Amino acid sequence: MIPVTLEHYLIVSVLMFSLGLAGVMLRRNALVVFMSLELMLNASNLALVAFSRFNGNLHGQIFVFFIITVAAAEVAVGLAIIVALFRRRQTVQVDEINSMRL
Amino acid sequence: MNLSLLKLEIATCGLAMLVLMLEAFVPRRDKRFLGYLGAAGLLAILAWSYCPSVTAGGFTMGSGFNGMWVNDAMALYFKRLFLVGTALVLVMSVGFARQLEGGAGEFFALLMFGCTGMMLTASVNDFLMLFVALETVTVSGYILVAWLRRQQQSLEAGVKYLILGALSTAFLVFGITFIYGSTGATGFADVAAKIGTAGAPLKLGLLLVLAGLGFKMACVPFQAWVPDVYQGAPAPVTAFLATGSKAAGFVLLLRVLFGALQSVKPTWVLVIGTLAGLSVLYGNLAAMPQRNVKRLLGYSSISHAGFLLLGVAAADSFGIGAVLFYLVAYLFTNLCAFTVISCLAGTLPDDERENYAGLAQRSPLLAAAMTVALASLAGVPPMAGFFAKFLIFTAIVGQKMWCLVIIGAIGVVVSLYYYLGVVKAMYWQEPRETGAITVAWPMKALLWVTMAAVIGIGVCQGAFTRWAFDAAATLVK
Numbered sequence: 001m002i003p004v005t006l007e008h009y010l011i012v013s014v015l016m017f018s019l020g021l022a023g024v025m026l027r028r029n030a031l032v033v034f035m036s037l038e039l040m041l042n043a044s045n046l047a048l049v050a051f052s053r054f055n056g057n058l059h060g061q062i063f064v065f066f067i068i069t070v071a072a073a074e075v076a077v078g079l080a081i082i083v084a085l086f087r088r089r090q091t092v093q094v095d096e097i098n099s100m101r102l
Numbered sequence: 103m104n105l106s107l108l109k110l111e112i113a114t115c116g117l118a119m120l121v122l123m124l125e126a127f128v129p130r131r132d133k134r135f136l137g138y139l140g141a142a143g144l145l146a147i148l149a150w151s152y153c154p155s156v157t158a159g160g161f162t163m164g165s166g167f168n169g170m171w172v173n174d175a176m177a178l179y180f181k182r183l184f185l186v187g188t189a190l191v192l193v194m195s196v197g198f199a200r201q202l203e204g205g206a207g208e209f210f211a212l213l214m215f216g217c218t219g220m221m222l223t224a225s226v227n228d229f230l231m232l233f234v235a236l237e238t239v240t241v242s243g244y245i246l247v248a249w250l251r252r253q254q255q256s257l258e259a260g261v262k263y264l265i266l267g268a269l270s271t272a273f274l275v276f277g278i279t280f281i282y283g284s285t286g287a288t289g290f291a292d293v294a295a296k297i298g299t300a301g302a303p304l305k306l307g308l309l310l311v312l313a314g315l316g317f318k319m320a321c322v323p324f325q326a327w328v329p330d331v332y333q334g335a336p337a338p339v340t341a342f343l344a345t346g347s348k349a350a351g352f353v354l355l356l357r358v359l360f361g362a363l364q365s366v367k368p369t370w371v372l373v374i375g376t377l378a379g380l381s382v383l384y385g386n387l388a389a390m391p392q393r394n395v396k397r398l399l400g401y402s403s404i405s406h407a408g409f410l411l412l413g414v415a416a417a418d419s420f421g422i423g424a425v426l427f428y429l430v431a432y433l434f435t436n437l438c439a440f441t442v443i444s445c446l447a448g449t450l451p452d453d454e455r456e457n458y459a460g461l462a463q464r465s466p467l468l469a470a471a472m473t474v475a476l477a478s479l480a481g482v483p484p485m486a487g488f489f490a491k492f493l494i495f496t497a498i499v500g501q502k503m504w505c506l507v508i509i510g511a512i513g514v515v516v517s518l519y520y521y522l523g524v525v526k527a528m529y530w531q532e533p534r535e536t537g538a539i540t541v542a543w544p545m546k547a548l549l550w551v552t553m554a555a556v557i558g559i560g561v562c563q564g565a566f567t568r569w570a571f572d573a574a575a576t577l578v579k
Binding site: 013017020024030033034037040041043044047048051055056057059060062063066067070073074077078081082084085088089094097098099100 | 230233234237241244245248251252254255257258259260261262264265268269271272275276278279280282283286287288329330333334397
């Protein structure tokens with residue numbers, strides 16, 4: 001069995017971040033885009049905890065608590081805005097959100 | 103732990119919660135008085151910040167919380183700027199309150215929570231603190247932008263701000279992760295100590311953090327949200343984003359650059375200089391064909407982010423002093439312009455330039471205020487904006503950055519075209535509808551105050567530049 005090193009965690013974290021970024025760029029449903037954004041934040045959480053373990057101090061883990069809290073606040077506000085948008089437009093497709101143009 | 107370091111922020115946050123509680127007990131038609139209460143409270147906190155116990159190097163100055171927090175002259179300068187800006191935006195929101203459905207009290211409270219977050223950004227000395235302070239501003243901003251939830255444009259602006267804002271947060275957090283990973287610390291001083299030995303991950307991290315801050319400052323290439331959000335958000339919220347939120351981005355940028363990255367100055371001067379040049383060019387050129395006044399001010403905001411970054415790129419105490427002065431001039435100028443837009447929001451069908459035609463005949467005061475604001479944005483003497491641009495150009499000429507000087511000069515000339523286009527419409531075109539536009543007295547007072555500030559700062563620049571340069575001197579040793 002190979003030992004799990006910092007690099008393994010970082011590879012998973014970078015993969016998660018890239019998946020999230022790809023989701024934000026490619027998906028058209030605002031809810032899925034929002035979910036992908038949360039994935040990007042969780043990629044940071046994983047990397048922070050791994051760094052914390054391998055740096056030998058707890059700063060990173062404390063940071064993760066703050067990120068989780070802020071992400072929760074962001075989700076609460078974000079979902080409320082998306083629900084309000086759905087009520088008004090009956091759609092959450094981001095390419096239909098285009099009433100403001102030059 | 104020394105809580106007295108935080109007393110201005112605690113007072114602001116307490117005031118916001120007080121307004122939020124009173125919201126539940128005040129009858130509907132009196133809710134706008136909560137806005138005045140908030141504005142008066144913020145001005146009282148501003149007055150308190152001049153008390154000797156806050157300023158005189160006593161127990162509230164200095165750094166604390168394990169080096170995460172620093173109260174110096176620059177922090178105090180920015181806190182006062184945020185307090186004044188938010189107080190004026192609150193008065194503007196009261197005038198706008200007829201259009202705010204739902205609880206106006208929550209709207210006022212959110213502005214003040216945003217203000218608390220911005221005051222926190224002024225004292226940041228740690229990447230963890232940076233994240234929390236920035237998010238306090240941003241999350242309040244999401245709600246405020248989408249406030250008019252029966253209007254499609256406001257909601258769309260809210261969704262765009264939310265998605266792009268959350269994306270920039272994700273980049274910022276990922277950046278901080280790599281900074282922490284390669285240095286084992288999040289404090290600016292610790293990062294500065296290890297920056298020489300750390301390798302590529304640290305540089306990647308710092309680049310990602312700059313991207314997150316670039317979003318707040320609205321500079322190219324992080325400007326995609328600006329035109330739509332400025333156009334769709336309620337006018338007082340746009341004013342809040344254009345003044346406070348942008349200043350918060352800049353104070354964080356200055357803290358990071360001079361707190362953590364002092365030793366690699368030549369590298370970041372190059373990066374900041376490039377972003378500055380691109381923002382000035384993009385903002386001004388893209389503003390030229392715009393017909394919507396709020397959208398035009400959005401593009402103008404990108405170009406002003408560019409001018410501010412020119413001052414940061416100069417990277418000496420003169421350049422930073424110029425940036426601080428510029429932010430104050432820009433604050434009053436923008437508040438003046440957005441007060442006019444707020445006054446017209448209930449009367450005109452939308453913010454298209456055609457609707458501003460002949461405004462001088464319908465309301466001479468509004469037309470005059472808009473002209474003063476636009477002249478200051480364009481940099482016409484004797485307005486505050488002229489002297490601010492003059493200081494920025496002096497700073498970059500002093501650093502012999504001729505390429506940036508030429509780009510800046512092109513930007514100024516181009517900007518005259520589109521700002522004066524609005525002035526021309528107001529004075530030399532026939533109105534579509536006749537009939538005088540009445541302005542309520544609080545808005546009138548706000549117009550006079552901001553106009554007086556724009557002209558006053560331009561005429562008596564001496565005192566204001568001295569404050570700005572004293573504050574800058576504490577940052578740039």
